[in-house]
Amino acid sequence: MELLLFMFLTVIPVISDGLTVLGPSGPLVAPLGSSVVLPCSVDERLSVEGLEVEWRRTESETLVHLYQEGESQTESQQQDYQDRAHFFTDQIQHGNFSLRLDDLRAEDEGQYKCKVYIQQESGETVVQIKDVERLRVSGSSRSISASVGEDVTLNCSVDSHIPPGDFEEVTWMKTDENIQVLLYQDNEGHSPNERYRDRVELFPAEIHKGNFSLRLKSVRTDDKGVYMCQVFAGDLSANATVVLERLGFSALHVMMLILCISASGSALLLFCLIYCRFNTKGTNTTGKYSDLL
Incomplete structure (x- = not known):
């Protein structure tokens, strides 16, 4: 699940060395x-010539993004x-130096400083990512x-x-048939x-780890999906899928099938031997009878 958060409605101006830089009204929270x-803007149009914008982590001075000489210096x-970390390039000429931070991580929590330089003026604002849910x-x-x-075992790790x-609820669904396989609610599953009753279960000792x-017990051919x-x-809410495919026969099934085929072959061979022996005896008896005549 991806969410893009904008907080431009209410801004806090910060004035430094004559340039007013606008930031968010409060900390940001995102999943x-x-x-x-991360909002950062000025309320006036600035010339791109000589413009420099720095985004840094305040606690470590780590450079998050730099705009200089008319372009982002990604290196x-x-x-x-x-x-x-990206700028909205088409918005820079309008004084918008906001930073989009993708694939948010837990370690991204903290304060970020946006500092804008133009000729002899400068200004900055601070943005805080308070919680990463x-x-x-x-x-x-x-x-x-x-x-x-x-x-x-179908894996699901949270x-x-x-x-x-x-967690209010955890559900397992067979999506290709829209069947609810298991419902975990109120600490019970x-x-x-x-169709799946008495054949599915979670691992109780692993639940506290988010597992x-x-x-799925006694797999059937119709469980494929x-x-x-x-x-x-x-x-x-978040989800993940698992594909169950290539439902073949187990080693036990294969062994039993071989034994059945072998048993059938042995029975057929025994029948042929008996038949041939009987026919041979019959021929010999007839021959002896003919000699007597």
Whole structure:
């Protein structure tokens, strides 16, 4: 889930050396993995010539983004912010120096300083990312293969600052058939669908770690498909999918099949031997009888 936050309605002006720079009215809050906009602007049009804008972390002076000589100097960025921190290039001429920070991480929490230089004037404002709300769900990056009759685990791991016990709901759905496979609610899990009843369960000892992986027992051929693990916590929700495919026969099934084929072949061979022996005896008896005549 991605969210782009804009906070331009109310701004706090900061004056330094004659240039008034506008920032947000308060701290920013955004979900982990989302995109957030850190507001920074002036209320007048500035010439791009001689304009310089710096975005830095206040506690470490780490360079997050630099605009200089009419373009973004991306090679000067701290490596952690390369390809994640961007200007709205078409808005610079209008005095908008806001920074878009993508793929928000927990370590992005903190204060950022936007400092604007133009000729002999300068000004700055400070923006704080107060909370990064973490709710990210990951499943399996690859499809899972299973054998008919065996058990299989469908992975679902939750990264969140919220204790797993406080999650309002976790559901497992078979999305290609729109079937609710399992519902975890009020610290209890059960299957509302008869097809999966007594065949699905979570791992209770792992739930406090944010592990909501699903164990599917006695796999059937019709279990093949796409499964989604979805987590709900207040206004936040996130999901991940797992693909179960290539449902083949287990080693036990293959062995039994070979034994059956072998047994069938042995029975057929025995029948042929008996038949041939009987025919041979019959021929010999007839021959002896003919000799007597």
